[in-house]
Amino acid sequence: MIDNVKQAILTGKLKKIEGIVQEALDGGASAGDILNAMISTMDEVGDKFQRNEIFVPEMLVAALTMKKGVAVLKPLLAGGETNSYGKFIIGTVEGDLHDIGKNLVALMVESAGFEVIDLGVDVPAAKFVEAIKENPDCKVVGVSALLTTTMQAMKDTVAAIEAAGMHSQVKIMVGGAPITPEFAAEIGADAYTPDAGSAATKAKELAC
Ligand code: B1M
Numbered sequence: 001m002i003d004n005v006k007q008a009i010l011t012g013k014l015k016k017i018e019g020i021v022q023e024a025l026d027g028g029a030s031a032g033d034i035l036n037a038m039i040s041t042m043d044e045v046g047d048k049f050q051r052n053e054i055f056v057p058e059m060l061v062a063a064l065t066m067k068k069g070v071a072v073l074k075p076l077l078a079g080g081e082t083n084s085y086g087k088f089i090i091g092t093v094e095g096d097l098h099d100i101g102k103n104l105v106a107l108m109v110e111s112a113g114f115e116v117i118d119l120g121v122d123v124p125a126a127k128f129v130e131a132i133k134e135n136p137d138c139k140v141v142g143v144s145a146l147l148t149t150t151m152q153a154m155k156d157t158v159a160a161i162e163a164a165g166m167h168s169q170v171k172i173m174v175g176g177a178p179i180t181p182e183f184a185a186e187i188g189a190d191a192y193t194p195d196a197g198s199a200a201t202k203a204k205e206l207a208c
Pocket of ligand 1: 039042043044045046047049050056057059060062063095096097098099100101102104105141142143144145146147148149173174175176177178193194195196197199
């Protein structure tokens with residue numbers, strides 16, 4: 001059943017994905033296992049793109065298919081803690097349009113008990129600063145980047161928050177496929193996490 005989900009993403013079965021995910025759930029697969037299968041399928045999509053077996057339009061349809069599939073899992077993944085950890089601002093850096101990972105982080109952080117303010121994709125550093133100004137009670141900011149070419153924008157974002165004198169007010173978490181703990185430390189971020197689950201756990205630690 002999970003194989004059908006993988007296949008549906010690889011072949012961009014946008015109209016059928018919701019039913020296929022539901023079938024996998026009805027067949028006994030857990031939401032977590034289905035999500036993990038979807039994430040590894042996106043790696044396969046990326047590999048195919050790199051080998052020129054597929055191109056941007058196919059990659060986009062695969063991403064849209066995954067998003068629709070994740071929407072079916074969302075109520076099951078969002079456990080909903082009753083604790084309130086305050087606000088969490090998140091966005092994908094300027095020049096970067098990838099949002100599936102960022103959305104998963106937002107989902108897990110929200111279900112861990114945060115009020116999430118999602119700035120979207122292609123977010124200039126100044127917009128992060130503005131959002132922190134508008135939400136002085138925000139304790140944690142999450143910055144995502146998926147391209148090696150937008151790692152610099154992540155560095156600029158951390159620097160802009162620092163330059164605005166706001167780094168004493170918020171903790172900055174970073175993540176995304178090309179990001180490493182070393183890079184996070186080098187740019188002055190407070191934390192790096194490799195995936196959405198660990199991001200939610202780390203956000204709670206930072207908010208306390
Ligand atoms: Co693009 N893309 N893409 N792409 N894309 C990658 C990233 C790439 C690795 C593919 C490849 O070549 N193998 C490659 C980057 C290479 C590099 O930089 N070294 C690439 C490229 C080159 C490009 C374009 C330049 C292609 C082109 O136009 N020629 C272009 C750039 C556009 C832009 O952003 N300006 C582009 C465009 C696109 C689409 C728009 C078609 C689409 C994105 C659609 C969307 O997101 N709405 C797309 C996709 C789908 C991918 C791949 C295939 C899948 C990404 C994804 O959603 N993965 C990707 C290949 C890959 O990742 N293997 C690829 C699933 C997702 C759950 O994982 O986002 O890594 P991920 O998130 C993880 C962790 O990283 C972490 O948690 C998540 C899971 O738990 N995480 C955080 C993420 N953010 C975090 C923040 C945190 C903590 C953890 O704290 C705040």
